Amino acid sequence: MGSVTATVAPPTDSNVILWFRTFWAISRSGFRRYATYRQAAAAGVVTNSVFGFLRCYVLLAVAGSAGSAAGYDRAQLATFVWAGQGLLAVILLWGWADLADRIRTGDVAGDLLRPVHPVTSYLATDLGRAGYAALARLLPPMLVGPLFFDVHLPARWSTVPLFGVSVVTAVVLCFGCRFLVNAAAYWLQDVRGPMILWTLGSGVLAGLYFPLRFLPEPLQLALWLGTPFPSLLQTPLDVLVERDPPVTQLGLVALQLCWAVLILAACRLVQRRAERRLVVQGG
Amino acid sequence: MAEAGGTVTAYRGLLRAQARSQTAYRASFVVDLLGNVGATAFDVVTVLVIYGVTRELGGFTLPETLVMVGISSCAFATADLLVGNIERLPRYVRTGLFDAVLLRPLGALPQLLLMDLPLRKVSRALFGLAVLVVALATAGIGWTPGRVLLAVVAPLAGVVFFGSVFVATATVSFYWVESGELANSVTYGGRDFTSYPVTVFEGWFRAAFAYGLGFAFVSYQPALALLGRADPLGLPAWAGWAAPGVALVAAAGAAAAWRVGVRHYRSTGS
Numbered sequence: 001m002g003s004v005t006a007t008v009a010p011p012t013d014s015n016v017i018l019w020f021r022t023f024w025a026i027s028r029s030g031f032r033r034y035a036t037y038r039q040a041a042a043a044g045v046v047t048n049s050v051f052g053f054l055r056c057y058v059l060l061a062v063a064g065s066a067g068s069a070a071g072y073d074r075a076q077l078a079t080f081v082w083a084g085q086g087l088l089a090v091i092l093l094w095g096w097a098d099l100a101d102r103i104r105t106g107d108v109a110g111d112l113l114r115p116v117h118p119v120t121s122y123l124a125t126d127l128g129r130a131g132y133a134a135l136a137r138l139l140p141p142m143l144v145g146p147l148f149f150d151v152h153l154p155a156r157w158s159t160v161p162l163f164g165v166s167v168v169t170a171v172v173l174c175f176g177c178r179f180l181v182n183a184a185a186y187w188l189q190d191v192r193g194p195m196i197l198w199t200l201g202s203g204v205l206a207g208l209y210f211p212l213r214f215l216p217e218p219l220q221l222a223l224w225l226g227t228p229f230p231s232l233l234q235t236p237l238d239v240l241v242e243r244d245p246p247v248t249q250l251g252l253v254a255l256q257l258c259w260a261v262l263i264l265a266a267c268r269l270v271q272r273r274a275e276r277r278l279v280v281q282g283g
Numbered sequence: 284m285a286e287a288g289g290t291v292t293a294y295r296g297l298l299r300a301q302a303r304s305q306t307a308y309r310a311s312f313v314v315d316l317l318g319n320v321g322a323t324a325f326d327v328v329t330v331l332v333i334y335g336v337t338r339e340l341g342g343f344t345l346p347e348t349l350v351m352v353g354i355s356s357c358a359f360a361t362a363d364l365l366v367g368n369i370e371r372l373p374r375y376v377r378t379g380l381f382d383a384v385l386l387r388p389l390g391a392l393p394q395l396l397l398m399d400l401p402l403r404k405v406s407r408a409l410f411g412l413a414v415l416v417v418a419l420a421t422a423g424i425g426w427t428p429g430r431v432l433l434a435v436v437a438p439l440a441g442v443v444f445f446g447s448v449f450v451a452t453a454t455v456s457f458y459w460v461e462s463g464e465l466a467n468s469v470t471y472g473g474r475d476f477t478s479y480p481v482t483v484f485e486g487w488f489r490a491a492f493a494y495g496l497g498f499a500f501v502s503y504q505p506a507l508a509l510l511g512r513a514d515p516l517g518l519p520a521w522a523g524w525a526a527p528g529v530a531l532v533a534a535a536g537a538a539a540a541w542r543v544g545v546r547h548y549r550s551t552g553s
Contacts, residue, residue, distance in 0.1 A: 037461065039459070039461035039462070040461050040462075040464075043459075043461070043462050043464060043465035044464055046468060047464045047465055047467050047468040047472075049468075050469075050472045051468070051472060051475070053484075054472060054475050054476060054484075055475075057483055057484045057485060057488070057489075058333070058340075058479055058483055061340050061341050061479075061483040062333055062336055062337045062340065064337060064339070064340075069336050070336055190308075190311060192311060192315065193310075193311065193314040193315075193318075196314060196315065196321075197318070199318075200318060200321045200322060200325060203325070204325050204328070209325065209329045210329055210332050210333060214332050214333065214335060214336045215332065215335075
C-alpha cells in the first residue's frame with residue numbers, strides 16, 4: 001500500500017464496498033454531530049416559519065384577485081414558500097465556513113493526512129448534516145404551512161421521487177459551491193469577500209426572495225444554463241409544485257445533475273491545485 | 284465632571300481603535316462596503332421584480348410602496364450600523380466574554396456597541412437614505428411643512444424602533460444561549476414586514492406584527508400620512524404621527540428588558 005496522503009493518488013486496489021462503508025460512517029457522524037444542536041434547530045424552525053408567513057402573504061398578494069402569478073396558482077405559491085423555507089436549511093445556503101476556518105488555522109493539514117479525499121469526506125459529512133436537517137428543518141415548515149394556507153399537493157406520483165432526487169442533487173451541488181467558496185481561503189487566507197458575494201448572489205439567484213419565474217424569460221434561461229444558482233433551490237421547488245409538465249421537470253433535474261457533476265469536478269481540481277501550493281503554517 | 288469627561292474619552296478611544304483596525308485592510312474593507320450595499324440593494328430589487336409581475340400590491344402602487352421601502356431600509360440600515368452588532372451577544376454570553384465587559388468601569392451596553400461598531404455598514408445606511416430620498420421625490424407628495432417634518436422624523440423614529448428591537452431580542456440569549464437565529468425572525472422579519480404595505484398581510488399574523496409589535500408605525504402609517512391616503516384598515520390619519528411615540532415606548536421596553544436580562548445573567552463560570 002502506497003502513501004496515504006490525499007496529495008498522492010489514493011491506492012487503486014481499495015474495493016468499492018469499503019469506500020461506501022467509509023462514506024456511510026462519515027455521513028452518520030455528520031448526522032450525529034448536527035443532531036446535538038436541538039435547541040438551535042427549534043429556534044431555526046420558528047425563524048423559518050415567521051419568514052414563511054411573511055413571504056407567503058407577499059406572494060399571495062402578488063397573485064391578488066387574478067389568483068395566479070407567473071404560472072403559479074395560490075396553492076403553488078404557498079407550497080413554494082413553505083417548502084423553500086425548509087429547504088434553505090437542508091441545502092444550507094449560508095453559514096458554512098468550516099473548511100475556510102481549518103485552512104486559516106492550519107487544521108486542514110489533519111484532513112490531508114487522512115486516507116479519504118477531502119472533497120469526499122466533507123461531502124459525506126454534509127450529506128449526514130442534510131439528513132438531519134431534512135427531519136428537523138424541512139418537515140416542520142412543510143407541516144406548519146398547510147395549517148394556515150391552502151397548499152399544493154403533488155398530483156402526479158412521479159413528482160415525489162423526482163423531488164427526492166432533486167433535493168439530494170441540490171444538497172450535493174450546494175455543498176460543492178460552498179466548498180469552492182471556502183477553498184478560496186487556500187489563496188486568500190480571509191474569505192470574507194467571496195463569502196459576501198456568495199451570500200448575496202445565492203439568495204437572490206436561487207429563488208429564495210422571489211420565484212425566478214418572475215423574471216423576463218431570456219434572463220431565466222441565462223441564469224439556469226449559465227449559473228448553478230437556480231438548481232440550488234428553484235428547481236426542487238418547481239418540481240415539487242409541478243409548475244411544468246413532466247418532461248420539463250425531468251429536464252430541469254437533468255440540468256441540475258450536470259451542474260452537480262461539474263461543480264464536484266471543479267472541487268477536486270481546486271483541491272489538487274491548492275495542495276500543490278499549500279504551506280501549512282506553524283510547527 | 285472630570286469623571287464624565289474620562290468616560291467620554293474612554294468611549295472615544297474604543298471607537299477610534301475600532302475604526303483603525305477595521306480600515307487596516309483596505310481591500311477587505313472596500314469589499315465589505317460594497318457587499319453591504321448589495322444586501323439592501325437586493326431588497327429593493329425584490330420589490331421592483333414583484334411589481335414587474337403585478338401592478339398593485341395590497342392596493343398600493345410601486346411609488347407608494349417605495350416610500351415604505353425607503354423609510355424601512357433607511358431606518359433599519361442605520362439601526363443595524365449603530366446597534367446591530369448586539370447580535371453577537373449570544374457568543375459573548377456563551378464564551379464568557381461578557382464577564383470581562385461587566386468588569387470594566389463603563390456601561391455594558393455602550394461598550395458592546397462600540398467594541399465592534401461595524402463601520403462597513405455605513406455604506407448600507409447611506410444607500411438606504413438614497414432610496415428614501417428618491418422614493419420621496421418620485422411619489423408625487425403634496426409637500427406641506429408638516430409633511431417635511433414627518434419625512435425627517437419618521438426615519439429617525441424608525442432607527443430608534445429597530446434599535447430597540449435589536450437590543451430587546453438580543454436579551455433572549457441571557458436566558459437561552461442556544462437561541463441561534465431566533466432574534467432574526469423579529470429583526471430581519473420586521474425589516475421585511477415594514478417593506479410592504481400592511482394590507483398585504485392578513486389575520487393574526489398582521490395583528491401581531493403590525494400592532495402587537497408596532498411595526499405598522501415604522502413605515503406604513505407614516506407613508507400613508509405623507510401620501511395623504513386614508514388607511515384602508517381604518518386607523519385615523521394622526522396614526523402616521525404616532526411613530527415617535529411608539530419608538531419611545533419600544534426604547535423604554537428594550538431598556539427594561541436589557542436591565543432585567545443583565546441582572547439575570549449568570550456567568551459561564553469559566
